[in-house]
Amino acid sequence: MKKVGAKKLLPELAKLLKQKFPRQLAQYKGELNKLARDPLVQEQFLAHLSEISKMISNPRFRSGFFRAYLRIYRRKINKDGRHGSIIMEITKHCNQQCQHCYSRAEFKKNMKDAVVKRIVKLARNNYKHVFVTGGEPTLDRRVLAIAKNNPDILFFMFTNGGPINRSYAAKLSALGNLIPVLSVDGGAQKRHDYFKGQGSYLQVQRAIKILNAARIPWGYLSMVTNLNAREVLSKKFVKIMKKKGAILARYLEYIPVGAQALPKLVPTAKTYYLMEKRKAQIIKNSEIYMQETAQKRCSGLIFFDVDGNIKCCPFFHYAKHNILGGDIERLIKDSTLDWCHAQYPGECPIYADPEGFKKYLLGKQWTSTVSFNERNSITPRLAKVMSRNYRSFLKIKSARGL
Template identity: 25%
Template sequence: MKSFDLEGYLSSGVEQVIAGIMKATAKNPKESLFLIQYLRDSRKASRIRRAHADNGEHIPPFLIASITTQCNLHCRGCYARANHSCQDGIDLKHPMLRADAWGEIFRQAAELGIAFILLAGGEPFLRLDVLEQAALHKNILFPVFTNGTMLTEDSLALLSRSRNLVPVLSIEGNESTTDLRRGSGVYQMLVRSMKRLNEKGIVFAASVTVTKENLAETLSEDFVAALAEQGCKGIVYVEYVPIDAATKAQALDDVTRADMMNRLNTLREYREDMVLLAFPGDERGSGGCLAAGRGFFHINAFGGAEPCPFSPYSDVNVAAIGLREAMKSPLFVRLRESRNLEAEHIGGCVLFEQEQEVRKMLEESHDNQGTNCR
């Protein structure tokens, strides 16, 4: 039986996403010019990763980087606050990575052929210094997942001149649904932010955390059309990860996940003006979860390399040993070699449900530096 070509699968996925973005932004000259060059850079990155793969070294095309622990909102069911990776104030005992350290990580990523780095937090627009570093690396696309409430004139100017930074605004549905989870008045702030972005010709997308409660609403034709009317060029549907037993009922199961994908595929048939994505997506088609370096891994605000944002455990620090060495994390290797990434699960993260297993692997790692390597 022919072995699964993970590198080919991932590179094909990257090209499909880029093609979708190019189609959705065809009427935006500045974005089109950037994307033509980025497509060339992405194909070069794919060749770099393929060369590494031919030498027995797998390099994922994606990274997720949480560049700050701070956030100005307190959203209901927030996994980042639940696992204490998001907080109020600054922990002076454990300083976050400086902007130049992030710049070095981005440089190493480009050299290795990593073409997408998702920036998150906390609220990433609280770290304009890091976003300015990201903007310098035009051969990497940086979707910036934001709550949309911190877009200042300075940040809008940065986005306008840096087409590789794409703001992705979090929304939960209509006004009442969004404000219920994110706080009173947040929906209207999002509407104003979208208007400002659209007026300045800045390409932006939206992110929806999908639960059983908002699935029908957020995957409806009316909801998608309303966002398109605001100028939104894409939606990332992220499956909700329960933070405790009490919220588990909100997470998608096999039936509702299939419903989500069916609705999404229907929307894709006639919304060619938008890029519609699901995360984590088709795990069966990719041979299991893509975390722990199969398709991506997560770097926390202190530089710790983690399997994914929902599994905040680390045994190596990227800033200390470099990106390439961090991919050889004993924890990552154990997870990839085990069957844990292929397990059935409820919600968007298989490793979140296997917390005890991951902790055990971390403890057994001879390079163990604690449960949140800084």
């Protein structure tokens, strides 16, 4: 009979494990032996472990990354880019009142435990990582318990940093698989506080110091608007954030949804171009680690809102299905198919044609997930401005490239 599993670990992988992950090598021997049956999987695992050992110095977090990638490769989860992860809006509670908030933070609600349970189960079997968002997720103590009970999943938590104190950092430090991603919307106090409220810049800087002191890896997220684009996308800003200790970055464009739409923040064509160009440069030149999320056409994200509705974009408050409504994989597939079949120019349907896209999805039985006011924050006039700006951006991009 043919013997299965006779292969050995690739010499480079065995060497790296011995040098940088000796405890894991002993602890996960059986799992690693199973991995050894597939050289291609081993090569990918090796690439990720090399990257992790360069980025993460804290042994607990190295171990957290190791466990997560071992699960990913053992389960052959090979979805890439934006399809590799899911997003969970665990709470709507928040300690801030940012003027560009897309999440309507005053809406006080927590995700039901049954919903959280289904999402985590789904993630374990099918996805690489989970992004936890809100509201302000650090205000929901279940996040720590969820990370503790699921040590083989990496959770990236978007936070404004305000509630991160020494005691919270000690809890993060004990876990090793919950990574804070701090909102930083300006290089200086004035700009950041303009968006996120007085005192918030000092709070986030304090959080950075506390996380660094506890050797907790962290990243940053900037909302790109017409007012801060040049600043937060500049090489200088990325360099400063890296110097402060950030290991990863993420940029999101402002979309005028939420309790109020702010037309002056909507990116012009030039701002949009700058954002796309800089994102591509940051990745190409490895200025800081940033996941590649650009696509020819948006194929949607998998975002579970606080009520368990399956949204395909955090900023678009409409959904067709709820996670509690049946076979979850079928529901995600159905939502994604609707999303992908829309007709519009460029990548982002919300910028390209906000009105037409909404009409198209309403015709496919998608319904609003939020209040009347929020649903109408993109007025027909604003929709025209967004669409005009976006189409001009596409022209600039096609003439100059990125």
